Amino acid sequence: MDEKLRKQLEIAATKVRMGVIEGVYNAKAGHPGGSLSVADTLTYLYMHRMHVDPNEPDMPSRDRLVLSKGHTAPALYSVLAQRGFFPAEELKTLRKQGSRLQGHPAMGKVPGVDMSTGSLGQGISAACGMALSGKISCDIYKVYAILGDGEIQEGQVWEAAMFAAHYKLDNLVAVVDNNGLQIDGKISDVMSPYPIDQKFEAFGWHVININGHDFNEIEKAFNEAETVTGKPTVIIQRSTKGKGVSFMENQVGWHGKAPNDEEYAKAMEELKAHLAELEK
Amino acid sequence: MEKKATRDSYGEALVMLAEKRPDLIVLDADLAAATKTGTFKKEFPEKHYDCGIAEANMMGVAAGIATTGKLVFASSFAMFAAGRAFEIVRNSIGYPHLNVKIGATHAGISVGEDGASHQCNEDIALMRTIPGMTVINPADDTEAKAAVLAMADYVGPTYMRFGRLAAPIFNDPATYKFEVGKGVQLKDGKDITIIATGLMVSEALEAAKALAEQGVDARAINIHTIKPIDRDIIIKAAKETGKIVTVEEHSVIGGLGSAVADVVTEECPVPVIKIGVKDVFGHSGPAPALLKEFGLCAENIVAVTKAAVGK
Incomplete structure (x- = not known):
């Protein structure tokens, strides 16, 4: 990836993180930790890779993204707003009564949301359905499914993993956001899903391990996925929960908690400083 | 047949x-x-x-x-x-x-x-x-x-x-027309209404015919769409016949009987007597014998309906 693009994406991702904090702060609830850990990948996909058109959000030929870890909706909304699907100002209405921005993504309500998710383990199945449908009618769109590392404790994920490999869904790329934390603690303490890569490999997937906060690695992984035929690809990204806001990083307590006034100010100050640094 | x-x-x-x-x-x-x-x-x-x-x-x-x-x-x-x-x-x-x-x-x-x-x-x-x-x-x-x-x-x-x-197969394919959300009155009657669904409809029809021979004029209605349910046909039956028996091969909790009772209690309260599986699990056996055992047959519909009208 050339340096200019990388910098553009860094800037966009920082703005996405600011949108996450803005939304969750105004909602006084929501999930900042996992939103921040997946922000770089969502930024890369929507701002650079995916074939989508904010003016025609339901375009049949569009690439689709299913946020299977639906509780990180603040990140999805923030990146959709930045891509122009709706005004960024609306992020302040997150989770509020009467807002389109539901606590978890709701298709049909928010332009750009391809599937309703929130109940963990379900989005990946819907993504399989979209990918299978594309295969049946020889469409060239891609389907991306974003999973949490805690989420893959759900049995349905592995039903879907079997299905995707069985039907050779090479138009499907799943991302496992491996930030290592879930509500009750470390995933390795609560119910270890490790080794994640070997599990997917055994299920017949092409597996790529990357650093989820390095745009060069992210791009390389999606490029590699593009070349794989006859099987689905999973990108397992090591990531930092709360990435970008120092006091949220690797803190399980920030899984599902909103910052107070002081924390909000501090978080925004950090992100703004980072943005200024990037824009220098 | x-x-x-x-x-x-x-x-x-x-x-x-x-x-x-x-x-x-x-x-x-x-x-x-x-x-x-x-x-x-x-x-x-x-x-x-x-x-x-x-x-x-x-x-x-x-x-x-x-x-x-x-x-x-x-x-x-x-x-x-x-x-x-x-x-x-x-x-x-x-x-x-x-x-x-x-x-x-x-x-x-x-x-x-x-x-x-x-x-x-x-x-x-x-x-x-x-x-x-x-x-x-x-x-x-x-x-x-x-x-x-x-x-x-x-x-x-x-x-x-x-x-x-x-x-x-009691419906004639040459003339039958399916309308979603519309109940079908199979037999008119003024004493009581039997509302059935699925496999129980033909049993209900048979029961209504047997009841006629025994002096009970029962209306028989087929509800093929449980939701959205045909409120009009149910209200009309409640008003005109005053009593309803529901029959379903399903629990008496939450099924057709409950759906009918939901309508009746809001619009025209009359007794609704539910024939169905009475909050128990089933068990192995030949289907026809099981249906009899659980009261899901014309014979039981006749008995329950007669009791409901005091005959």
Whole structure:
């Protein structure tokens, strides 16, 4: 990836993180930790890779993204707003009564949301359905499914993993956001899903391990996925929960908690400083 | 009277539908031979996808296919389609109001020898609580086929219930017209109304005829659409006959009887006596004998109805 693009994406991702904090702060609830850990990948996909058109959000030929870890909706909304699907100002209405921005993504309500998710383990199945449908009618769109590392404790994920490999869904790329934390603690303490890569490999997937906060690695992984035929690809990204806001990083307590006034100010100050640094 | 299981009608209707709808996709979960989607698979193997023994994923896959605009039917036994996969049906199909048709076979006690683990008497209750879900329970071959073809043209999530046991074909395919949400009055009467659904409709009709010979003028109504239910036909029956007996091969909790009572208590309170599975699990046995044992037969409908009118 050339340096200019990388910098553009860094800037966009920082703005996405600011949108996450803005939304969750105004909602006084929501999930900042996992939103921040997946922000770089969502930024890369929507701002650079995916074939989508904010003016025609339901375009049949569009690439689709299913946020299977639906509780990180603040990140999805923030990146959709930045891509122009709706005004960024609306992020302040997150989770509020009467807002389109539901606590978890709701298709049909928010332009750009391809599937309703929130109940963990379900989005990946819907993504399989979209990918299978594309295969049946020889469409060239891609389907991306974003999973949490805690989420893959759900049995349905592995039903879907079997299905995707069985039907050779090479138009499907799943991302496992491996930030290592879930509500009750470390995933390795609560119910270890490790080794994640070997599990997917055994299920017949092409597996790529990357650093989820390095745009060069992210791009390389999606490029590699593009070349794989006859099987689905999973990108397992090591990531930092709360990435970008120092006091949220690797803190399980920030899984599902909103910052107070002081924390909000501090978080925004950090992100703004980072943005200024990037824009220098 | 000729008989056929409505699961057979389902499989045959899917074949008929494929001619009309090139976008049709049928999913099954390792039960194609039993749900009769195998009939469809034989004709259109390239449009039939087996999901293996994984009903939760199948419902999610169906939802994903539906987002791309294709017509999709997902099939399994009622126990697994409505029971095991309930939350996926609710959140991945119901909440986004996706156009998925769920074809659930082997509903009710008439599953027979497989026993209670497979005798789903709770599916109507589960499915009718999901906002926007249409719930259909056809009574015979004619109605089942017409319902499948009609619901294919309707856009929205639909649960369709089919049976394993051969049921008498009392509707004439030459004249029968399926209208979603419309009850069908099969026999007029002024003393009491028997409202039945699915496999129990032909039993109710037989009971109404027997009652006429015994001096009870019972109205008989077939409710093939449990949701949205035909409020008008129920209110009219309550007003004109003053008493209602409901009959269903389903728990008395949450099914047809409850749906009828919901309407009656709001609009025109009259006694509603429910014939169904009385909050117990079933057990193994031949289907016809089980139906008798659980009171799901014309004989018991006659007895209950007579008692209700004091005869």
